[in-house]
Amino acid sequence: MALSLGLALTSAAQAQPDLSKLDKDMAGPRAQVLVLGSMHLSQLPESFDPASLEPVLERLAAFKPDIITIESISGEDCDLMARHPTVYDPESTARFCSHPVEAHAATGLDVPAAIAEVNKTLADWPADPTPAQRRHLAAMFLAADDDASALTQWLQLADTERRAGDGLDATLVARLGDLATRDNESYQIAARLAARLGLPRVFAVDDHTGDNLQVPDAEIPAFGKAIRAAWDSAAAQKQPLRDREKKLTERGDMLGLYRYINRPDVRSIQSDGDFGAALRETSSQHYGQRYVAGWETRNLRMVANIRAAFRDRPGARVLSIVGASHKPWFDSLLGQMQGVDIVDVEQVLKAE
Structure with missing residues (x-):
């Protein structure tokens, strides 16, 4: 009886309400959120011409967002x-x-x-x-x-x-x-x-108050070395992505570039080569885990700021423009919000 009671209590403690269906009978319109993973344009070569963004702007304009958020503090x-x-x-x-x-x-x-x-x-x-x-x-x-x-x-x-x-x-x-x-x-x-x-x-909506890691000054070189080594360990899997991005940029095909960097398979490879590699880092100080914890805290606070931007606008159409590395976290976290639908960016950016 004691064993049965213990198992029952453990099962009850693990059971959680399914919030994914909480809004199934919601009255009122649903918000539509489009997360556009972006290149940081300041890092592009001097040959970059902002006019080449026009096909991207045309497709985003067709989405008709009411609210636009940016990766800025x-x-x-x-x-x-x-x-x-x-x-x-x-x-x-x-x-x-x-x-x-x-x-x-x-x-x-x-x-x-x-x-x-x-x-x-x-x-x-x-x-x-x-x-x-x-x-x-x-x-x-x-x-x-x-x-x-x-x-x-x-x-x-x-x-x-x-x-x-x-x-x-x-x-x-x-x-x-x-x-x-x-x-x-x-x-x-x-x-x-x-x-x-x-x-x-x-x-x-950017926020750097949560990734302000408390690494002692004496450990900063070791921290940086550990993270760079983790990234280097995944360099081979990320190199084809960089090569493709470079070719699209050199051609001035910004629509093709944005379509490419927003593909789920590309984002998956990039996430594993950055944050997955950091989690596999083996320092006794767990530098990799701490780096990822800061990254996730930043994303949580950024997503909270996005939610606040349309909290008084049920049914808003929201465009969030953010560095492409953030996109998997944004899609996942925003997709858990009540009354919020994540829009497929591939459909928005599709070629005519």
């Missing part, structure tokens, strides 16, 4: 990290955060005040904003450390209206001009697509 999180320099190394965060000193000087607003002004402005945003309203909002976005959203507004202005005024000074106008030409998927894909669709902004 929000001004709010950058402000948080700046206020805790003993927790988040300023030299490391400088790679992700611009710290908008010039926008602060032009508008008189620090990041928290600018975010409040952005929220206030968008709460009463008209269907047909004036050029002055767009310039003002672009300035507020720059002060809020949200460059991609500022560019989204800037690109919706006629050429003759892209000038200083309404919070934009000559320095900020020059910055917006620079952003428009910068090789970055947040600008060349997300902001341009948002402007084409008439959206007011994009949403920055």
Whole structure:
């Protein structure tokens, strides 16, 4: 009897509710989420022409997203990290955060005040904003450390209206001009697509607060060596992927490139060659496992930010543009959300 009772209690403890069917009788529309795994355009050769992205933009526009998210840290999180320099190394965060000193000087607003002004402005945003309203909002976005959203507004202005005024000074106008030409998927894909669709902004969802691994300074060389060795162990299986990506890039076939890097078999090989290889790393300090734990924590927090972006928009059509390595985690985690369907990116990007 004792054995039977023990087995029964063990079985009961292991049984879990099946959340995959929780929304089967949900009233209301289902959200459609499309995760586009992207190249980091800044890493492409100088011969890269942003105009070659047009076939990709056309297909994404046909999806008609209401919300676009990008792999960028929000001004709010950058402000948080700046206020805790003993927790988040300023030299490391400088790679992700611009710290908008010039926008602060032009508008008189620090990041928290600018975010409040952005929220206030968008709460009463008209269907047909004036050029002055767009310039003002672009300035507020720059002060809020949200460059991609500022560019989204800037690109919706006629050429003759892209000038200083309404919070934009000559320095900020020059910055917006620079952003428009910068090789970055947040600008060349997300902001341009948002402007084409008439959206007011994009949403920055990246998060580096969870992958801030506590590796002692003395161990950092060993940590880096262990992870690089793990990657090198899988180099042979990943080389054909790199070769194919290089050929497509050299041909300027960005649609073919995006179709290729979003294929499930390609993502599976890449995931195993990076994170699977790290998990097979055998150091006594378990460096590989810690690396993957930081990666998964980052993905969890990024997905939470995406969910927050459309929590008040049941039935939203969401496009998440993110480095291709994130895509398997995004699809898996977002697919567990209630009332959310994952859209097949291969179908969206298919050739005519």
